[in-house]
Amino acid sequence: MVTLAQVARHAGVSPSTVSYVLSGKRSISEATRRRVEHSIAELGYHPHAGARALASNRSNVIALMIPLRTDMFVPVMMEIAISITTTARRYAHDVLLLTSEEGPSAVKRVAGSGLADAIILMDVELDDERIPLLRQTGAAAALIGLPADPSGLSCVDLDFEATGAVAADHLADLGHREVALIGAAETVYRRHTGFAERTLAGFGRRAAERGLSFLHRPCGGSHEATAGTLSRILEERPGTTGFVVQNEAALPHLLSLLRQVGRAVPEDASVVAICPDDVALHASPQLTSVSIPAEEMGRRAVELVMAQASGEDTTGLTLLAPTLTVRESTGPAPHAG
Amino acid sequence: MVTLAQVARHAGVSPSTVSYVLSGKRSISEATRRRVEHSIAELGYHPHAGARALASNRSNVIALMIPLRTDMFVPVMMEIAISITTTARRYAHDVLLLTSEEGPSAVKRVAGSGLADAIILMDVELDDERIPLLRQTGAAAALIGLPADPSGLSCVDLDFEATGAVAADHLADLGHREVALIGAAETVYRRHTGFAERTLAGFGRRAAERGLSFLHRPCGGSHEATAGTLSRILEERPGTTGFVVQNEAALPHLLSLLRQVGRAVPEDASVVAICPDDVALHASPQLTSVSIPAEEMGRRAVELVMAQASGEDTTGLTLLAPTLTVRESTGPAPHAG
């Protein structure tokens, strides 16, 4: 193992000088810096992470807690995790992966052992067990998702109200007058509160502003549930031509059901999905959708904890603006027959 | 921060005694141990990871390098990563997540900085850039997947030869006489060598042993490519009733194409997929498949590096036995018309 002391000897300077060349915490003459950097390269020196953490009281590690239960769409989780890792590297940090299998106590372990300087929680639940521990340890932290009580916490999430509004706008712009929001399953409403309700609120308000008449129906993920939901909507409002769907599982069923009942997409009915781009692209027809900005969520979370490290107060919600991508599943409203 | 010294004072023993209670490296009287453990609990002590790493020269961390390019099926990658993390915890280790974005030099950085005691590489390529560095640093390591030259390395992978054989056996048992292997795309054959060829070898040998006549065709993932492949197979061998498919992307297309040409699955044609269970379960009909044993791959990889840590030589291939799950896509061969 090459040590800093060896580098110092090789370069003919003191250990502290090498340390300062590395950290940039004081000015070094050009000549000295070059000599040191040369020695570092020649010896293949890498600072010992543990020693550094011990002396500086900072580990340069961010802990990332992912849920075991994998009901968030897995590729999205993965994309967030990758985004967090690559962003962390830009701040010279590494990422420690924790699963919730260890339980909420992992928060205490990581905070208490100096393993990580900050914690990012993914897939935060309404009433997340980890949050009290987080508050108690006072660790730097960012949450992806919104808990019931986000006071004093730094949270990142998609702006679901704006998402609902954007979807309503798109359908209104295309001339649709009667629209329906096919929502998440009941179970999702219970656990993950907030996101479904927020979408509905934004959708409802904008639909009203644009003079649309609209319906909202929660929906299970199975074929049967989707069929039931759709037929009830069409019975109640046969003139419905625009659908907003916030339910990945129901999406393929809905598409085949619409075809089955003779409503071609997008000629007779338009569908706006709220889902990851993957899903939208793999459906047929490809879906006009508001995507989940996974990359940005991960990046923002890292930026939040890094800002905290430099003393900033980042408390509050970071709500990301939705972007709607027009694909093949939406088109002008059919002329009233 | 609670330190070991504070625990020692609180318990009325020396620091070394506390250390030995923690490590179990020498015998401690029952009374002392109890006092120390009580103090630890009461003070909420957690050993400082960096200090421990510095003093012991072991970080208790395993580095996991995942590919950025995400052509392995993402949920499988995720499942492996989770399996690695939970298994690591059983050995009191944590997992550091590295993406290949940093490049192969991440191997050097991690090995050189004492950040991790061992490295697990996922989605290893035939001629992986990281492998020379791994050999050079001599770090403890395990690979998931097989490189071209695995000599001196510890590798874990599904036994694809046995996989091919199992698939052939299943079709033979059901009375099929003419079968076809629809393989991966050409590009996959190039990069990921080994796995496709190994499947083919196993399939071909067993098919021959069982007296089946068989065909092998690589296949792109698009609808068009799949259609072309299928029609050429049926032209050349109209009597083909059994298909083995090692190509996730082609799977849905193949199923709808078979329906289209009037071959009902499983009445007229049987399909065995080689794919993650997810994919098999979401197809309709649900697919008889040989699954990718993600959980076991992750677990084995951790076990390999932990064994290396205790001085064992684990060099060699760990090939996991395939398991075939019968679902709805295979059935008895139709009687010859």
Next chain:
DNA sequence: CTGAAAGCGCTAACAG
């Protein structure tokens, strides 16, 4: 069975 004490490699005052 238990203590005392010497570092592990680095950072950050404190000096100059």
Next chain:
DNA sequence: CTGTTAGCGCTTTCAG
């Protein structure tokens, strides 16, 4: 602009 040095908290000889 550079050097000296006292720890950071833990492990592990060496003594007893």
